[in-house]
Amino acid sequence: SVTGRKISEEHDKVFVTGCLEPDTSKPRANAAFVVLARNKELDGVIQSIKSIERHFNRWYHYPYVFLNDGEFNQTFKDTVRNYTSASVEFGKVGPDMWGYPDWIDHKVAKEGIAKQGDAAVMYGGLESYHAMCRFYSGFFYKHPLLAKYEWYWRLEPEIKYFCDITYDPFLKMIESNKTYGFTIAVKELRETVPNIFRYASAYKRLNNITSQGLWEMFVEPKETPARPEDDPNFKPPLPEEILRAEPGRGLPEIDPEAMDGENYNMCHFWSNFEIAKLSWFRSKEYEDFFEMMDRSGGFWMERWGDAPIHSLAAGVLLAPRDIHYFRDFGYRHTTIQHCPSNAPARQLPREPYLELTTADEKARGEEDEYWEQWDEEKENGVGCRCR
Template sequence: MLGIQRPVSPPVKATFLVVAQNHERDGILSTILQIEKRFNHQFHYPYVVLSPEPLTDAFRNAMATATKAKVIYGTIDDSLWTYDDAEKANNASTVRQLITRVHRFYTGFMHRHSLLQGFDYYWRVEPNVEYHCDIDYDIFQWMKNQRLQHGWALATMATTEASLHDTWVSYSNHIRSAVLDNEFVTDESTFFIFITDNGAAYNGCQFGSALEIGSMEYMRTEEYDRLFRFLEQSGISYGRETDVALRMFMTTIHLRKNHIHFFNDIGVSKGGLTHCPSEKYLSTKCHCPQPMAANASTCQSRFENLRHGLRWDEETYRRRTQPQRLPIHLDNLKLTS
C-alpha cells in the first residue's frame, strides 16, 4: 500500500469553527464525522468550539469520539453575544433571539474572539451538513497558495428577508458617499457586480453557509469594523439569511472576483439544497443522494458567467490540486497480490 507522510502540524494557520450550544450536539457531531471521513483524517486541522453556555461532558465526549484532531473550547462573552436593545424592542422569542445572536456574532465578532487570533483561515461548521465527496488535497493550503479570501459551493437567493433589500439601499448609499466612487461600483473585476443588478439594487444572491471557507484577514481591518458599526446603527434586523448576506455586502469593498473560489469538487447538502459536481472524472470521489447534475441555482450561474473556467477538466484538476496533496513515501510502496 502507499504510505502517506502526514505533516507533524498543519502547514496553514487554519481551523474548523464551531459555534454551538448543547442542544445542537447531534447535528454538529453528524457534520464533523463527515468532515473527518471526507477530509480531515488526513490533515488534522484543529477545531475551535465556541459557545455562550458551558458545554456538557456529553458534548465534549462526542467531540473526542468524532475526531483525533485538537479541539479548543472557549466561551462567547456576553459583550459579543447579547443584543438586548433589539431583542427587547422586537419582543423576540427565544428562537428569534438565538438566530439574532448567532448571525450577529458571525457577521461582526467571530474574527475578534481571542481563540481565533492565532488563525488566518476558518471552515464554518454547521449542524446537519452532508458532504458527498472525498477531498484528497489541502483546502486551506489551496486557499493560501491562490490568495483566496472566500470559498463556497452553494449559492442561493435570499427571498424571505425583505429587510435585506432595504439594508442594501442604506448600505450602498453610505459606501458610495463615504468609501467608493462610481468607477469602483462599475468595475467588472469587483464583487459589486455579482450581488447587484447594474450596480444598483440588491439581487438577493448570496453564498450559502453550508460550505463557508474563508480568510479572516479582511474582516480584521478597521474598514470592515466601521462598516459593521454602520449596519448596526442603521437598525438591521437579523434573520435566518442575514449573516451571509451582510458579509457579502461588506465584501463588496474588500474582495475582487478572483478572491473568491467556487469549490465545484466539494459536494454538499443542507436544508434541501444540494451541490454535486457533474464531471464524470469526479464520480469515483463523490456519492451523491441524487443523480449527479449541475446545480441549477440562478446565483451560481450568475457567478460562473462572471468568472469563467471554474469547472475544470480532469487534467486541469490534477495539475492545480497536486501541489496541495500530501507527499507519498516511495520507500513505503508495497506490492500486494
C-alpha cells in the first residue's frame, strides 16, 4: 500500500549502513533478552543462543531472562549457561499470569478451545498455546524478573540470525526515540482472529483516538466509497454491544459497521522477534487496551495471537515514527525469514516495507528467491559481515 511506502520513507531509516567494527564503547542499555520456553525445547533454545551470541551478544553481553510456566530443570539451566558469558536468570510464570483468569467460565472456554481444535484452527485446540499468547499479550512485562528492565528483545527457540549486528539496537532505539521494532510483518491466519479487529476498532472509537498514521497499516484498503458515511448501507457504529460482552460466554455479535466501515487486512508484526520499550506495554493506554481485548474472551474463544494484539495496539496508540523496521537484520524463524541489505551499494529489488507487509504465500516465495540472490552476491563480496 501507499501508506507502507510513506511509513518507510518518511518516518524510519535504517540505523546503520555498511560494515562496522562492533562498537562496544558505550554503556549498555537497561535491557535483556526474554525467552519463554519449556524444558523440552532446550535444543531449539541452544540454537537461538548460539546464533544471537555469534552475531551480536559476544560483543554486547546483554543478560537473558528465561521464563516458563513450569520449572526449568537443572540440565536446561546448566546447558544454557554454557553457551553465554552474559548473566542469565530463570523465572517461573505463576498462575496469575498463565491460564484461565478467574472471571472466565472454564467450561465454556474449554469447549471453545475444543471447537477450534475440531475446526483445525492452527494451535486453536491447544490450551497452552492460548495461555502463551495471552501471557505475551498482557503479562510478560509485569513479570518480577523484568521489573528492573526498560527494554527487551524477544528470543524464541529455533530462530536464526544471519548477519552480524555490529551496533547496539537498544541504544539506537533510544537515540531515535523509538518504541517498537520489528523485522518481519506477515498476514495472520484469518480464522485465528475473526473478531479481533472489531474489538481493537471499538477500543479506538470508545476512547476517541484518532489515528496517528499507523492504524492504516492494518486496514484493508477500501475501494469506493472513500468515507464510510458515503456508503448508502452505512449504519452508525454500536460500541455498546461491545461493552455488553459477557466474559466467558463467547464473543457477542458485533455489527460489522462498528468498525468504522474498516476491515482488518490481517497484517501484523511477527512478534517472535521484537525489540521494544517496556514502558509502552506498562502504560495505562496499553493496559486498558489489553484489558478490553482480554475481557472479550477472545484469547480463549478465538485464538488471538500476541502478534496481532501488539500490532493493533501499536496501530491504535503509536505513530509511524515510533516504529522501527530492522530491515538490516537477517532473521529466520521456521519457514519465514527476512534477508537484509546492509551493504551500502546494494539496492533492494523492491520497497522492503511493501514486500514485508504483504508476505503472503506468494511474497514468501519471492523472498526466498531474494535470499538466494543475496547469497550469490555475498559470495561475490557484496554482502556485509553476514554468514
